[in-house]
Amino acid sequence: SRKLAERLSSVAPSATLAMAAKAGRLRAEGHKVFPFSVGEPDFITPAHIREAAKAALDAGATHYTPVTGTAELKAAICAATERHRGWRPLPGQVTVSCGAKHALFNLAVSLFEPGDEVLIPAPYWVSYPEQVRLVGATPRIVDTTEEQGFRLTAEALSAALTPQVKAIILCSPSNPTGSAYTAEHLAVLADVLRRHDCWIIMDEIYSDLVYDGFRHVTLPSIAEDLAPRLIIVDGVSKTYAMTGWRIGWSISPIEVAKALDVVQGQSTTNAAAVSQAAAVAALNGPRDDIHAMRAAFGRRRDVMVRALNAIPGVRCRMPEGAFYAFADFRALRGRSFQGRVLASDIELADFFLEQGHAATVAGTPFGAPGYLRLSYACDEADIEAGIAAIRRAVEMLD
Numbered sequence: 001s002r003k004l005a006e007r008l009s010s011v012a013p014s015a016t017l018a019m020a021a022k023a024g025r026l027r028a029e030g031h032k033v034f035p036f037s038v039g040e041p042d043f044i045t046p047a048h049i050r051e052a053a054k055a056a057l058d059a060g061a062t063h064y065t066p067v068t069g070t071a072e073l074k075a076a077i078c079a080a081t082e083r084h085r086g087w088r089p090l091p092g093q094v095t096v097s098c099g100a101k102h103a104l105f106n107l108a109v110s111l112f113e114p115g116d117e118v119l120i121p122a123p124y125w126v127s128y129p130e131q132v133r134l135v136g137a138t139p140r141i142v143d144t145t146e147e148q149g150f151r152l153t154a155e156a157l158s159a160a161l162t163p164q165v166k167a168i169i170l171c172s173p174s175n176p177t178g179s180a181y182t183a184e185h186l187a188v189l190a191d192v193l194r195r196h197d198c199w200i201i202m203d204e205i206y207s208d209l210v211y212d213g214f215r216h217v218t219l220p221s222i223a224e225d226l227a228p229r230l231i232i233v234d235g236v237s238k239t240y241a242m243t244g245w246r247i248g249w250s251i252s253p254i255e256v257a258k259a260l261d262v263v264q265g266q267s268t269t270n271a272a273a274v275s276q277a278a279a280v281a282a283l284n285g286p287r288d289d290i291h292a293m294r295a296a297f298g299r300r301r302d303v304m305v306r307a308l309n310a311i312p313g314v315r316c317r318m319p320e321g322a323f324y325a326f327a328d329f330r331a332l333r334g335r336s337f338q339g340r341v342l343a344s345d346i347e348l349a350d351f352f353l354e355q356g357h358a359a360t361v362a363g364t365p366f367g368a369p370g371y372l373r374l375s376y377a378c379d380e381a382d383i384e385a386g387i388a389a390i391r392r393a394v395e396m397l398d
């Protein structure tokens with residue numbers, strides 16, 4: 001019969017995209033909307049990368065490439081991993097996909113099946129549990145607390161590791177919390193993971209966006225023995241302001257890379273040739289623009305977190321990285337506006353959009369009810385004005 005596949009019944013559409021649609025409607029009506037819901041840099045891709053892509057097109061980057069990426073891009077990824085992370089993978093471990101989200105999806109298809117559980121610490125990026133569900137496996141959510149910096153503790157991890165657990169997905173720095181693991185935190189988790197044979201997937205897409213001298217450390221440099229089951233996911237979207245080019249990758253054990261080659265070879269084939277050439281230029285090129293963007297994000301983070309903490313009833317932890325403030329609005333739950341009770345973060349986010357024209361994302365879809373995620377990937381004047389608008393909206397509550 002003409003029915004949709006049953007596997008879709010348990011999968012939620014993207015909450016961040018839903019807020020973007022509502023904000024888009026307000027904008028279409030001519031309103032200025034503060035863009036705190038976006039998950040991408042506001043900067044255009046640096047000029048030298050755009051120029052390299054134009055030159056690559058004229059030189060014939062218009063054909064298929066090898067399924068898992070060009071030799072040039074794999075070499076650039078290996079060299080960049082050594083330069084920035086202190087360990088050098090082999091080109092055969094690298095699988096280039098259409099964005100880190102696609103790399104994660106291919107991993108889900110290649111590794112998970114019905115009966116498998118995948119550990120995901122909350123708050124989590126919305127796509128992790130949904131991708132696990134899409135392939136018929138079961139997400140197992142493990143809560144973290146703000147007091148612990150939204151980091152998974154050894155005790156919580158240890159208690160969650162049952163024989164059904166096939167993998168754990170860690171994200172550092174994290175979307176949505178901006179929280180990141182130090183070498184000490186990772187070493188403690190590595191000790192627990194040594195005792196349970198499962199895949200370890202580390203999403204490091206925000207690892208270059210850390211502030212105040214925070215040092216991003218990657219598991220292979222402190223727990224080499226876990227390498228046979230460790231998979232790193234990374235990409236150019238966030239660091240190089242290249243979300244639209246759709247280039248991400250995984251670095252995995254060779255046997256996993258071979259499985260990914262099969263999955264990708266039967267689905268999307270290679271990521272766009274011109275985008276791969278642009279990614280080579282990004283990874284091998286000058287880093288002045290990258291440093292300037294990071295410095296801007298660092299300043300904006302300080303402005304946003306300070307402004308949020310100045311709102312009565314709102315608390316916001318200073319995040320180590322990414323470009324999100326994850327603020328606790330629980331003290332406002334149950335307050336009302338013109339007789340309408342704002343019972344949840346979802347209603348609060350709608351209220352801020354309607355009354356303050358500030359687009360935020362509710363915490364519930366990230367597994368953190370009562371919180372809101374506010375992206376600071378926008379200019380400082382917007383942050384000042386937008387958080388002031390939220391403050392005025394809060395002051396209107398009974």
Ligand code: PLP
Pocket residue numbers: 039098099100101102125171174175203205235236237243246247248
């Ligand atoms: N992982 C995390 C934690 C993200 O926040 C994102 C983007 O929002 C991605 C992966 C996917 O990035 P892309 O597919 O653009 O490379």
